Amino acid sequence: MRLHPTPPIPAGEITPEAVYRDRRRLLAALGALPALGLSGCGEAAPPPSRVVVTPEQARSGFRTSEELTREADATSYNNFYEFGTAKDDPATAAKTLRTTPWTVAVGGHCAKPGKVSLEDLLKGLPPQERIYRMRCVEGWSMVIPWLGVPLGDVLKRFQPTSKAKYVAFTSLADPRQMPGVRVPTLDWPYREGLRIDEAMHPLTLLATGLYGKPLPQQNGAPLRLVVPWKYGFKGIKSIVAITFVESMPKTAWNMAQPSEYGFYSNVNPAVDHPRWSQKTERRIAGSASKLFAERIPTLPFNGYAGQVASLYAGMDLKKWF
């Protein structure tokens, strides 16, 4: 399995986690890095009237000084129902997923639709590192260093038209490679979607790696979505299709339980899941397993309100949960 070849990630695959953590601390000490490929994010397509976020605001969300989740935990505790519904199922079952070659069909309302290889999709876009909090709708959270490219930079290549109000994503659903797909736990294939301005937001990442390494299968190899201000299930894995659409696309969890999982699914402590509270979360982080995971308050937009709250100005977030 490889990341896209140009340019390769220097030495990423051989960095031990401890060294990696030290390096993170050093980088954090050096302070904010200069602008990372943000040119053009201001042009983000409709709705054009909204001021989204300045590059400085966006960059302040690119990393966090919070303690990282162990790589072993982030790669063994996964909700990837295509490989089984137990948290530790994907880490073993997903080994059967073949990620090369990989093609993504991009279509819908855009000037340059096409079926492109993963390499072509990401060509010329150097992977960036983002350290994001990930809040699961089940009430736990992690802090994960991702590698990836801003989704907006990829989408712009296909020149979405003014009719592209939303972006729909589809996961691979191959019963031969994915034993969980043989069981109707969800209406396969897994589907997700974003409003176009959410998709173009500089925090929205098309991830190809984590912890300086290529994405393991159980984390959604070779290509997954990471939207840090939304509940984790919005981060669709193993993407095979991206479609520009005019109306709000169907999403897997919303189809399964519309009263519990909304299209937006922004992290919001003020809106409980109908069956459990979302006010607090168990933080799975630290260099060793903790018997007593820390319980911390959940923040609006998962702590990214400064970057994304303006996207939802004037919206009733209790209604559009």
Added chain:
Amino acid sequence: MTPHKLQVAKTVVHLAALAPLALLLWQMWAVAKTGSNALGADPVAEIEHRLGLWALRFLVLALAVTPLRQLTGWAVLVRFRRMLGLYAFAYATLHLVAYVGLDLRGYWTQLFEDIAKRPYITVGFLAWLLLVPLAVTSTTGWIRRLGRNWARLHTLVYAIGVLAVLHFWWLVKSDIREPALYAGLVALLLGWRIWKRWQPRTFPSARA
């Protein structure tokens, strides 16, 4: 069964019933001591889930005693019913303690909101609450004192079985296979009792 054999059998059942708890405590110790992966990435969730699952399993086993006795004619099975029920109560209590003490911790007052607002917690807490009087009155002294009312009181276990299954069913997100398995077992064991009641009672000894 001779008293000696019964004693041996009971000891075996006690050891088997305590084994899951011993394993869990050992794994908790390993995690606390070495930060090992023994309980996965989210030990609190694993501890809660496992304790709850064993409470439900012992409840099902306790509910299975009467049908098994009727099917096999082994009257001695009833001698194990009390301990199975008490283990169900013990694991359910630890399950609740883990939820409050390990999971909610500083936010333990959230328990009251949970009981009031979250149906799966409401029914789960109710199931535990109803187990309390059954555990208290499980002693020989209480059985004697309550007389016929003892059996009446202990029919609560049927409601507890239903509530426990609902608790499990309502907390899963989409894969209902595991709670459905326990729902099926409880339905079977309660259904058996209903079916028995409707049987003509002309030859009661023929079934013994």
